[in-house]
Amino acid sequence: MGLLCSRHQHSNKPDPENAQVQAAEIERRIERETIAEKHIQKLLLLGAGESGKSTIFKQIKLLFQMGFDEAELKTYTPVVHANVYQTIKLLIDASKEFALSETDSSKYSLSIHNKEIGDKLLEIGGRLDYPCLTKELSEDIEKLWKDPAIQETHARASELQLPDCANFFMEHLKRLSDVNYIPTKEDVLYARVRTTGVVEIQFSPVGENKKSGEVYRLFDVGGQRNERRKWIHLFEGVTAVIFCAAISDYDQMLYEDENKNRMLETKELFEWVLKQRCFERTSIMLFLNKFDIFEKKVHNVPLNTCEWFKDYQPVSSGKQEIEHAYEFVKKKFEELYYQCTAPDRVDRVFKIYRTTALDQKLVKKTFKLLDETLRRRNLVEAGLL
Amino acid sequence: DGFAAFKRHLEKEFAVENLLFWKDVNLFREKCDADDAGRLSCKSIILSWAIFDKYLCSSAPLEINLPFQLSMKFRNIFANRMGGSPAITAAIFDEAANQVLQLIEVDSLPRFLRTNPPSWNQFRALCEERMVANQVDELGKARISRERTSDSCDC
Numbered sequence: 001m002g003l004l005c006s007r008h009q010h011s012n013k014p015d016p017e018n019a020q021v022q023a024a025e026i027e028r029r030i031e032r033e034t035i036a037e038k039h040i041q042k043l044l045l046l047g048a049g050e051s052g053k054s055t056i057f058k059q060i061k062l063l064f065q066m067g068f069d070e071a072e073l074k075t076y077t078p079v080v081h082a083n084v085y086q087t088i089k090l091l092i093d094a095s096k097e098f099a100l101s102e103t104d105s106s107k108y109s110l111s112i113h114n115k116e117i118g119d120k121l122l123e124i125g126g127r128l129d130y131p132c133l134t135k136e137l138s139e140d141i142e143k144l145w146k147d148p149a150i151q152e153t154h155a156r157a158s159e160l161q162l163p164d165c166a167n168f169f170m171e172h173l174k175r176l177s178d179v180n181y182i183p184t185k186e187d188v189l190y191a192r193v194r195t196t197g198v199v200e201i202q203f204s205p206v207g208e209n210k211k212s213g214e215v216y217r218l219f220d221v222g223g224q225r226n227e228r229r230k231w232i233h234l235f236e237g238v239t240a241v242i243f244c245a246a247i248s249d250y251d252q253m254l255y256e257d258e259n260k261n262r263m264l265e266t267k268e269l270f271e272w273v274l275k276q277r278c279f280e281r282t283s284i285m286l287f288l289n290k291f292d293i294f295e296k297k298v299h300n301v302p303l304n305t306c307e308w309f310k311d312y313q314p315v316s317s318g319k320q321e322i323e324h325a326y327e328f329v330k331k332k333f334e335e336l337y338y339q340c341t342a343p344d345r346v347d348r349v350f351k352i353y354r355t356t357a358l359d360q361k362l363v364k365k366t367f368k369l370l371d372e373t374l375r376r377r378n379l380v381e382a383g384l385l
Numbered sequence: 386d387g388f389a390a391f392k393r394h395l396e397k398e399f400a401v402e403n404l405l406f407w408k409d410v411n412l413f414r415e416k417c418d419a420d421d422a423g424r425l426s427c428k429s430i431i432l433s434w435a436i437f438d439k440y441l442c443s444s445a446p447l448e449i450n451l452p453f454q455l456s457m458k459f460r461n462i463f464a465n466r467m468g469g470s471p472a473i474t475a476a477i478f479d480e481a482a483n484q485v486l487q488l489i490e491v492d493s494l495p496r497f498l499r500t501n502p503p504s505w506n507q508f509r510a511l512c513e514e515r516m517v518a519n520q521v522d523e524l525g526k527a528r529i530s531r532e533r534t535s536d537s538c539d540c
Contacts, residue, residue: 075495082491161452193492196450197400222400226448230399258453 040202040215041374044234046273047244048266049223049255050164052289054195055357056244057220058188063364064203068188076183079191080169080176081133085125087166088141088150092118094160095153110149118144138177145170158251158301161258163192164293189358194255195222198230205371214375224256228269235276240283240349240374243270244357247329248293250306263306267336274340283349283377285370286333291326292356298325308332326354349377388514394497395489402447403485403493406440410482417475425473433473437463441481449485 045053061067098108110118117140124130124137131137144150157166168190169176176187183191199220206213219234221227249262270286273279303325304312309332315324330352337350351373353366395401413436417429425433440449441459459481462472 072499079491194450194488196403196488196492197395197398199398199496222450224450226450229448233399254453256451256453256456 040217041239042234042237043216043218044231044238044241045218045220045244046231046241046269047223047287047289048246048249048262048269049194049227050192050249050262051223051244051246051266052287052355052357053220053223053244054193055189056242056287056289056355056363057199057201057218059357059360059363060203060218060367061201062185062189062360063367064205065201068185070182073183073185073188076188076191077132077181078130079193080183080187082125082130083163083165083192084133084138084141084169084173084176085121085130087162087170088144089122089125090160090162091150091153092122092144094156095149098153098156099149107152108149110144110147114144114147114149133173133177135177138173141170142173145173159253161255164290165190165192186358194224195220196227197222198234205367214371214378224254226256235278238279238282240285240370241273241279242285242287242370243273244287244289245270245333246290247288247326248290248297250303250309251297251301261306263308267308267332270333270336271340274337279348280346281348283351283374284337285373286337286350286352287355287357287366288326288330288333288352289355289357291354292358294326295322298322303328330354349373390501391494391497394501395493398493398496400489400493402440402449403489405447406436406449407482407486409436409439410478413478414475419475423474424471425475429475430473433477434463436478449481450488451481451484455481455484 045056047053092110095108095110099105102108109115121137121140121144153160154162154166169187172187175181200217202215202217204213204215216239221231221234245266246262249266252262254260254262254265274284298321299317302312302314303309309328312325312328315321333352341348341350351370353369355366356362392401392404395404413429413432416432418426419429420426437445437459439445440447441451441456442448442463443460462470462477
């Protein structure tokens with residue numbers, strides 16, 4: 001009691017330093033309370049497997065949260081190493097298979113020396129954990145990666161379930177196998193981890209010195225078929241769905257069903273999302289993702305390989321062709337949107353963004369735009385605009 | 386304890402089917418009995434069907450996240466319910482259980498460890514689980530290498 005009184009008396013005296021501390025404390029409290037009072041908006045990242053949802057999620061952590069500290073970066077070391085092993089093992093297995101089934105089998109046959117190394121590498125990771133990537137192992141892997149048979153096999157990557165990070169990590173083997181290796185931000189973004197279940201973060205897409213913006217809860221989910229049945233638990237009260245479509249997937253098959261084209265699956269999935277009653281007033285933000293891979297692929301693999309894009313007519317070569325192909329895909333999705341959205345019943349915003357989830361600047365810009373759109377929509381709904 | 390805490394965490398993240406499958410597979414392996422010719426008892430075969438129906442068939446209530454080839458393997462083996470297929474052995478689910486464990490190890494476990502600074506008890510319990518898993522895995526490995534009659538490499 002005595003202590004309390006004396007403190008009370010003390011704080012009555014004008015003590016500039018103390019007053020400042022108190023003022024700061026009050027300000028912090030007000031700030032906290034306004035955040036709590038504010039309506040927190042719910043965003044869902046949806047899309048098929050490997051469409052880039054978790055990469056966007058990681059970017060948001062990097063951009064608008066504290067990012068990854070060293071301890072968290074280090075948790076990615078085994079993931080990156082596992083990606084390396086998975087990649088090389090998959091390629092060795094596939095080269096064997098191609099050598100058996102193709103007429104030009106010599107194209108896919110490893111040199112005798114590399115065959116031995118390959119068999120040794122295939123043994124790795126049968127147990128629970130992959131070993132740490134040592135210098136010796138990385139040199140073995142590099143030898144195999146450079147083997148023409150593996151390169152020939154890699155040229156047919158879209159027939160395999162090869163992660164997109166394969167190339168990137170194979171080109172950095174030396175760095176990844178260093179004893180003091182700590183994954184970089186870029187490594188973390190490239191690292192492939194299949195998401196299972198539902199994960200959430202809260203963030204506010206504001207500039208460095210601005211005070212506070214809209215507060216969002218962002219949900220990331222697994223994309224394979226078995227994971228999708230969990231989505232429904234999140235569908236209530238959603239401000240916006242960010243639908244990721246990997247536009248470079250048009251010649252690939254699903255991880256969980258190798259008889260099904262990934263782009264066709266994405267089309268059906270997008271339709272299903274659009275028709276959900278819960279989303280009649282939910283903004284739809286379509287990310288046409290993996291543009292970086294798409295622009296390389298359209299030159300080698302015609303867009304009309306995919307059933308959905310059968311009516312595509314290429315124009316010329318070079319940059320023009322890329323734009324033409326992209327616009328075609330975009331139009332397909334647009335048409336699908338308007339087919340699945342009855343204008344008299346559904347009142348929502350629809351935006352399309354061209355994205356490369358690995359490109360931090362682009363993702364930042366995209367989220368600023370998205371934030372603006374959603375805030376504007378709020379004002380309209382409140383009758384202020 | 387650690388297992389229960391991790392399970393609660395996975396329930397919150399809608400990913401508990403992975404752990405449940407892994408646990409059921411371990412139970413199955415334990416309870417499995419076979420005759421001298423290696424044919425499983427009826428009881429064991431019924432148990433394997435139960436696991437298939439719960440986690441592996443298409444539209445299974447707790448379907449797990451597996452690559453295509455592996456889930457097709459199970460769907461082919463269990464397509465015929467008349468009598469036990471010779472492909473049904475005590476180790477039939479091991480590869481799938483391993484894959485699922487790897488999945489939660491890489492995706493869910495780091496998040497769990499970050500939000501729950503591991504107490505000693507949790508740590509011990511998890512280690513025990515891991516030890517069991519490793520032993521089981523060693524056994525599986527030994528069996529496979531016996532079958533292949535090739536030396537396993539130690540890296």
